[in-house]
Amino acid sequence: MVKEIEKTGLPVVHMCNLVPISLTVGTNRIVPTISIPYPLGDPAAPQEEQWKLRYHRVGVALDALAADVKEQTVFKVKI
Incomplete structure (x- = not known):
């Protein structure tokens, strides 16, 4: 869904805890999160x-x- 929205010209940030999956599907801007439920x-x-x-x-x-x-970028966050 992220890629489809970006095709319209709107930048999107995908915040997720499963970064490898975001990289696999081709998300451009990825911000790691903490866990699935939180x-x-x-x-x-x-x-x-x-x-x-x-x-x-x-x-x-x-x-x-x-x-x-x-290109695909995973942004750094503090742990």
């Missing part, structure tokens, strides 16, 4: 830490959206 957080972590994780990942996704990419 892609942008960890419910076992304190609320402030969860907020920092989400803020950082969404910030990386926005930067990826604005980036001019010519």
Whole structure:
């Protein structure tokens, strides 16, 4: 679906935890997430830490959206 949307001229960022699958299907902008049930957080972590994780990942996704990419790119995130 990501590739089809990009064909219309709209850039798309795919946030996922299974990066190899995104690479296989040809996604251009990939931002790794944390897990399948909680892609942008960890419910076992304190609320402030969860907020920092989400803020950082969404910030990386926005930067990826604005980036001019010519090939598949996996953007770095803090662990």
